[in-house]
Amino acid sequence: MNTFALELFDDQGQVCTFYTVRWEDASLSETDTFFVKYENDSTLQRPLQELASFISNKIGDEKGALEDYFRFENAAQALPPTGTYKVEDLSINFGNFPLRLYCLRISETLVVLFNGGEKTADTAQGGKTSMVFQEANSFSKRILDALINKDIYIAADQRAFRSCDGSDEILI
Amino acid sequence: MRSKVFQRIIENTPKDVDIFVDWYADLLVRINQLLRENNISKKELAEKLEKSPSEISKWLSGEHNFTLRSLAKLSAELGEPLMEVPKRKPHAAFISGNSRSVHSFVACKKFEPAKPSKAIEWQQASELSTLSNVG
Numbered sequence: 001m002n003t004f005a006l007e008l009f010d011d012q013g014q015v016c017t018f019y020t021v022r023w024e025d026a027s028l029s030e031t032d033t034f035f036v037k038y039e040n041d042s043t044l045q046r047p048l049q050e051l052a053s054f055i056s057n058k059i060g061d062e063k064g065a066l067e068d069y070f071r072f073e074n075a076a077q078a079l080p081p082t083g084t085y086k087v088e089d090l091s092i093n094f095g096n097f098p099l100r101l102y103c104l105r106i107s108e109t110l111v112v113l114f115n116g117g118e119k120t121a122d123t124a125q126g127g128k129t130s131m132v133f134q135e136a137n138s139f140s141k142r143i144l145d146a147l148i149n150k151d152i153y154i155a156a157d158q159r160a161f162r163s164c165d166g167s168d169e170i171l172i
Numbered sequence: 173m174r175s176k177v178f179q180r181i182i183e184n185t186p187k188d189v190d191i192f193v194d195w196y197a198d199l200l201v202r203i204n205q206l207l208r209e210n211n212i213s214k215k216e217l218a219e220k221l222e223k224s225p226s227e228i229s230k231w232l233s234g235e236h237n238f239t240l241r242s243l244a245k246l247s248a249e250l251g252e253p254l255m256e257v258p259k260r261k262p263h264a265a266f267i268s269g270n271s272r273s274v275h276s277f278v279a280c281k282k283f284e285p286a287k288p289s290k291a292i293e294w295q296q297a298s299e300l301s302t303l304s305n306v307g
Binding site: 008009010011012020028029031035036039046048049050052053054055057058063066068069 | 181
């Protein structure tokens with residue numbers, strides 16, 4: 001099974017920290033790959049900027065990862081100790097929004113962002129985002145397994161992951 | 173720390189995009205909050221607004237952009253303001269002859285955290301001089 005790194009994406013906000021995942025042999029993280037893919041797309045550039053502003057300003061710096069901002073997309077997985085984790089679609093829950101970005105919301109202060117794509121179907125399981133959705137589920141499952149097995153844990157301030165040796169370099 | 177790609181996109185994001193996202197995200201939370209507080213289901217809201225439940229779901233789940241009319245209807249049904257526009261009351265004053273200046277004032281109230289009341293420092297009775305406490 002390929003190894004991936006769970007690494008920081010953005011911790012500049014006052015309220016919520018974002019992590020992402022990067023395959024060990026990849027130069028870009030999954031979330032960077034998503035942003036680079038649409039950065040210069042004339043049709044999708046503005047929605048991409050809206051999503052970036054939403055992540056960094058509204059969620060990261062002001063409100064945190066409130067449930068109202070997410071669209072739940074997959075079967076929940078119940079885990080100790082803090083309950084239920086879900087793979088969710090951070091699609092900005094508004095405005096005929098044409099992009100999907102998948103994520104695992106651990107809490108209002110800690111979110112793991114994955115890859116995403118254009119919405120070409122009503123559900124995440126269909127259309128162009130189907131493959132990345134499956135991959136997001138696989139990343140989520142491995143992160144959650146690592147938490148259950150105590151290979152990684154959530155720091156006391158609820159804003160970071162740590163590996164079992166206390167390091168912030170995490171390979172899963 | 174922030175991803176360089178993400179930083180670049182944020183730096184290139186126009187101000188109006190930030191404002192739009194700010195308003196829309198706040199509206200979304202406000203509407204959901206009022207529905208929860210008033211225990212109104214989306215189905216009930218649809219009936220009140222004489223819309224189909226699917227249309228209401230589209231409003232609240234992102235298939236439709238809000239219009240000012242739809243916001244006004246929602247606000248009327250929920251009985252609470254959803255948005256507030258700052259109001260400025262013009263004030264005109266004659267300076268001399270035919271010239272006058274017009275000012276606009278904005279009333280605002282700054283909320284300061286309440287200061288803790290002064291703590292009384294208790295002293296041992298033996299430390300007190302009887303005269304020092306007079307008056």
